[in-house]
Amino acid sequence: MVKNSEAQSIQVEQKSGIWQVIFASSAGTMIEWYDFYIFGSLAVIISNQFYPKGDEVWALLATLFTFATGFIVRPFGAIVFGRLGDLVGRKYTFLITMLLMGGATFLIGLLPNYETIGYAAPIILVILRMLQGLALGGEYGGAATYIAEYSPDKRRGYYTSYIQTTATLGLFMSLIVIYVTREIMGSKDFEDWGWRLPFLISIFLIIISTYIRSKLHESPLFRKMKAEGRTSKNPILESFGNKENLRMVLLALFGAAAGQGVVWYTGQYYALFFLGSTLKVDAGVKDIIVAISLLIATPFFIYFGALSDKIGRKRVMMTGMITAVICWLPIYWGMTQFVGVKFDAKAGKFVSTTRTVQEEKMTEKDNPFGKEKIYEVVYTDGTKAKAVVKPLIGDDKKPVVDKQTGKVKDDIKVSIKPNFVSIIGLIALVVAQVLFVTMVYGPIAAFLVELFPTRIRYTSMSLPYHIGNGVFGGLTPFIATAAVASTGSMFAGLYYPMAVATITFIVGTFFVRETYGKIQE
Numbered sequence: 001m002v003k004n005s006e007a008q009s010i011q012v013e014q015k016s017g018i019w020q021v022i023f024a025s026s027a028g029t030m031i032e033w034y035d036f037y038i039f040g041s042l043a044v045i046i047s048n049q050f051y052p053k054g055d056e057v058w059a060l061l062a063t064l065f066t067f068a069t070g071f072i073v074r075p076f077g078a079i080v081f082g083r084l085g086d087l088v089g090r091k092y093t094f095l096i097t098m099l100l101m102g103g104a105t106f107l108i109g110l111l112p113n114y115e116t117i118g119y120a121a122p123i124i125l126v127i128l129r130m131l132q133g134l135a136l137g138g139e140y141g142g143a144a145t146y147i148a149e150y151s152p153d154k155r156r157g158y159y160t161s162y163i164q165t166t167a168t169l170g171l172f173m174s175l176i177v178i179y180v181t182r183e184i185m186g187s188k189d190f191e192d193w194g195w196r197l198p199f200l201i202s203i204f205l206i207i208i209s210t211y212i213r214s215k216l217h218e219s220p221l222f223r224k225m226k227a228e229g230r231t232s233k234n235p236i237l238e239s240f241g242n243k244e245n246l247r248m249v250l251l252a253l254f255g256a257a258a259g260q261g262v263v264w265y266t267g268q269y270y271a272l273f274f275l276g277s278t279l280k281v282d283a284g285v286k287d288i289i290v291a292i293s294l295l296i297a298t299p300f301f302i303y304f305g306a307l308s309d310k311i312g313r314k315r316v317m318m319t320g321m322i323t324a325v326i327c328w329l330p331i332y333w334g335m336t337q338f339v340g341v342k343f344d345a346k347a348g349k350f351v352s353t354t355r356t357v358q359e360e361k362m363t364e365k366d367n368p369f370g371k372e373k374i375y376e377v378v379y380t381d382g383t384k385a386k387a388v389v390k391p392l393i394g395d396d397k398k399p400v401v402d403k404q405t406g407k408v409k410d411d412i413k414v415s416i417k418p419n420f421v422s423i424i425g426l427i428a429l430v431v432a433q434v435l436f437v438t439m440v441y442g443p444i445a446a447f448l449v450e451l452f453p454t455r456i457r458y459t460s461m462s463l464p465y466h467i468g469n470g471v472f473g474g475l476t477p478f479i480a481t482a483a484v485a486s487t488g489s490m491f492a493g494l495y496y497p498m499a500v501a502t503i504t505f506i507v508g509t510f511f512v513r514e515t516y517g518k519i520q521e
Contacts, residue, residue: 017150018147018150018151018159021146021147021150022147022159022162022163023212024209024212024213024215025094025143025146025147025163025213026143026147026162026163026165026166027209027212028094028098028139028143028209028210028212028213029139029140029143029163029166029167029170030165030166030169030170030173031098031102031170031202031205031206031209032097032098032101032135032136032139032170033136033166033167033169033170033171034170034171034173034174034177034202034205035101035102035104035105035132035170035199035202035206037170037171037174037269038105038174038177038178038198038199038202039066039067039070039108039129039132040067040269040272040477041171041174041175041178041272041287042178042195042198043063043064043067043273044063044276044277044283045190045191045195046063046066046125046195047059047062047063048191049113049114049121049195050063050066050111050113050114050121050122050125051063051114051122052114052394061478061481061482061485062122064477064478064481065478066122066125066126066129067129067474067477067478068474068475068477068478069126069129069130069133070129070130070132070133070136070470070474071133071469071470071471071473071474071475072133072470072471072474072475073130073133073134073137073470074133074134074136074137074466074467074469074470074471074474075137075463075466075467075470075471076134076137077097077133077134077135077136077137077138077466078137078138078141078459078462078463078465078466078467079137079236079459079462079463080134080137080138081093081094081096081097081134081137081138081139081141081142081458081462082138082141082235082458082459082460082461082462082463083235083236083458083459084096084138085138085141085142085145085458085459086235086455086456086457086458086459087235093138093142093458094138094139094142094143094146094213095210095213095214096138097135097136097138097139097142098135098139098206098209098210098213099206099210100131100134100135101131101132101135101136101139101206102202102203102205102206102207102210103131104128104129104131104132104135105128105132105199105202105203105206106199106200106202106203107128108125108128108129108199109196109197109198109199109200109202110196110200111124111125111128133470136466137462137466137470138462140163140462140465140466141458141459141461141462141465141466142458142462143163143166144160144163144445144448144449144461145449145457145458145461147159147160147162147163147445148160148445148446148449148450149449149454151446154309155306155309156309156446156449156450156516157305157306157307157308157309157313157442157443157446157516158302158305158306158309159305160305160445160446160449161301161302161304161305161306161442161443161445161446162301162302162305163445164301164305164441164442164444164445165298165301165302167264167441168268168294168297168298168301168434168437169294169298171268171269171290171294172291172294172295172298174198175287175288175290175291175294176291177198177201178195178198178287179284179287179288179291181194181195181197181198182194182283182284183284187283235455235456235458235459235460236459238455238456238459240463245452245456245460248451248452248460249460249463249464250464251507251511251512252448252451252461252464252465252512253463253464253467253468254503254504254507255504255507255508255511255512256317256444256447256448256464256468256504256508256512257444257448257464257465257467257468257469257472258467258468258472258473258500258503258504259321259440259468259472259500259501259503259504259505259508260317260321260440260441260444260468260469260473260504261468261469261470261471261472261473261474261476261500262472262473262476262496262497262500262501263320263321263324263436263437263440263441263497263501264437264440264441264469264473265469265473265474265476265477265497266324266328266433266476266480266494266497267324267430267433267434267436267437268290268294268433268434268437269476269477270476270477270480270493270497271290271293271335271430271433272286272287272290273477273480273481274332274335274480274490274493275289275290275335275339275426277481278484278490279335279336279339279416280339280342280343280414280415280416281339281415281416281417281418281426282415282416282417283415285417285418285423289423289426289427289430290430292427293427293430293431293433293434294434296427296431296434297431297434297435297437297438298434298438300434300435300438300439300442301438301441301442302442303438303442304316304320304438304439304442304443305442305443305445305446307442307443308442308443308446308447308516309446309516312514312516313443313444313446313447313450313514313515313516314447314508314509314512314514314515316439316442316443317439317440317443317444317447317508318505318508318509319439320435320436320437320438320439320440321436321439321440321501321504321505321508322501322502322505323436323439324433324436324440324497324501325498325501325502325505327432327436328433328494328497328498329491329494329498331429331432331433332490332491332494333491334425334429335426335429336490337354338418338422338425338426338429339416339418339422339426340352340353340354340355340383340418340422341355341377341379341383341385341416341418343375343385343387343412343414345389345410345412348362348373348375348389349375349377350375350377350385350387352379352383355379355380355381355383356379356380356381357377357378357379357380358378358379358380359376359377359378360376360377360378361375361376361377362374362375362376363376367390367391370390370391370399370408371390372388372389372390372391373388373389373390374386374387374388374389375387375388375389379419381419381421382419382420383416383417383418383419383422384416384417385414385415385416385417386414386415386416387412387413387414387415388412388413389410389411389412390410390411391408391409391410391411392408392409392410392411393411444465446515446516447515447516448461448464448465449461450515450516451515472500476496476497479493479496480492480493480494480496480497481493483495483496
């Protein structure tokens with residue numbers, strides 16, 4: 001058994017070192033999320049760089065699937081690094097995951113595009129994206145476990161909620177870096193080569209964070225367990241071979257993590273795609289809308305984490321889950337009303353049922369492949385819209401011809417800048433979605449940590465979390481965008497997350513026990 005003096009020193013260390021632990025763990029995890037999400041934030045540009053031209057929707061879907069592969073492999077990272085974390089320790093494991101993530105992200109920034117190396121470009125891109133997913137699969141569980149094992153019982157929801165802010169802050173950071181880089185360079189240079197810079201600068205962030213983390217001690221609960229000789233000999237077998245623990249893993253997945261995953265990716269990531277891909281809001285404007293919304297709502301992760309210490313994890317999470325399901329359709333309908341403008345390609349003009357045109361013009365200019373038309377409209381309320389229509393050029397440097405009609409396909413780029421009042425309205429609607437995210441995500445680290453014993457905690461909590469977030473949640477942008485493209489209904493993308501969140505609400509409410517209180521040793 002551990003001597004009393006050692007146990008007392010561990011308790012002192014838990015109290016005195018908690019903020020250093022939170023800072024070091026959260027800073028590193030935020031940088032890993034930044035690395036992971038700049039890919040999704042640049043999905044449209046990446047689709048033009050790494051996939052053959054000819055069908056804009058197919059290229060975007062291919063990119064979103066590549067984006068999703070990073071999520072699909074996260075459960076494998078959870079198993080590999082979860083096992084390592086339960087055998088060797090939390091600290092060293094998430095040092096390895098950070099270096100793996102940083103290296104893969106940096107290499108994406110250096111990767112030649114499709115025009116340079118052909119199909120090798122998307123193949124290598126998928127491999128690097130999978131390495132990112134493996135790294136993140138091991139990172140979150142380690143960081144959350146590390147902070148939780150330092151936290152006192154009655155404040156675990158509060159302290160672990162800081163690690164819950166990192167995913168949103170990483171997304172916020174990616175949007176700001178992209179926005180600033182685009183504004184400095186200009187849209188053309190940014191889309192040609194400047195998009196690489198957000199990937200490349202991450203290497204400096206990784207070096208700094210790795211140095212900070214290297215100064216940390218191992219988790220006190222893990223040290224105590226190791227000193228007592230209670231570490232698991234086979235964490236994977238204990239986690240998934242034991243019927244009772246496997247039952248808890250499945251309940252954690254379907255009663256919390258799956259719904260939390262779709263709420264997170266709908267409220268933050270799909271909102272970003274919806275503004276850009278469906279409503280055609282200007283790239284810089286949509287990034288700012290989402291970034292401001294994230295900044296406003298982020299403190300509520302901590303609020304709801306602390307609230308779960310008082311009224312329970314389940315009550316907070318399930319309320320957020322069902323509220324999101326009820327409110328998504330009205331919110332997304334409201335977003336379409338605030339933008340209120342679309343380009344009718346057949347008529348060759350912008351259409352709005354809510355705005356009055358102040359100025360409208362169409363200009364033409366010649367290019368080597370035919371006429372290029374530019375449609376511009378200014379509305380009396382200050383909303384501006386622009387569409388550039390030109391022949392679609394394939395990889396063979398020739399216009400792409402529609403096989404059914406025999407006509408040259410159009411390459412149409414639409415950009416809409418809503419007026420100030422509409423932008424405020426869009427921010428309010430995205431903030432509402434992020435508030436649902438904070439309710440389901442703020443308490444979940446404490447919930448998962450308390451559900452499993454220390455000896456197999458890293459492995460047991462990581463797998464349901466990363467299946468829920470990586471598979472159910474990470475596939476949300478791809479499934480939702482594909483649903484919109486196949487049905488023609490701009491709201492079809494919401495049915496998938498609504499179904500998953502509803503199932504999780506039912507399972508979580510009736511079959512999952514409340515966990516808040518003393519952590520299992």
